Amino acid sequence: MFLVYINDLVELLASFNIKVKLFADDVKLYARVVSITDSTTLQNALTTLVAWADEWQLSVCTEKCCVLCIGKTAGTSQFRVKDTPLPLVSSYRDFGVTITNDLSPSIYINEIVAKVHQRANMIHRCFVSRNVELLM
Secondary structure: OHHHHHHHHHHHHHOOOOEEEEEOOEEEEEOOOOOHHHHHHHHHHHHHHHHHHHHOOOOOOHHHOOEEOOOOOOOOOOOEEOOEEOOEEOEEEEOOEEEEOOOOOHHHHHHHHHHHHHHHHHHHHOOOOOOHHHHO
């Protein structure tokens, strides 16, 4: 039912040539920014999103908002939501997967390896005997 409620948001932001991904109450905006015009268009889309949310009495959590620039050049534009500047981050964790600005999987893989080591150590501590044959 919530998707029906926010379905017009996708159409509204499509008028800015912004790609929109929705999952439950999360909205992700994607845009290719190569010029100042593209930056202005994205900022206008963010302003429209906030206006739409205010009209429908929804809140935008600015603490969860950020900008991730993918590619070799760092973003120079400062985007804002409700007069709050959005932080420029080099990586972002979404749905349990860490995305970096160079799309390298190394941070994500390192997180998985660290979790595996923690769990293996927890299992290892559960055994009183340290006999390798018994453990195998």
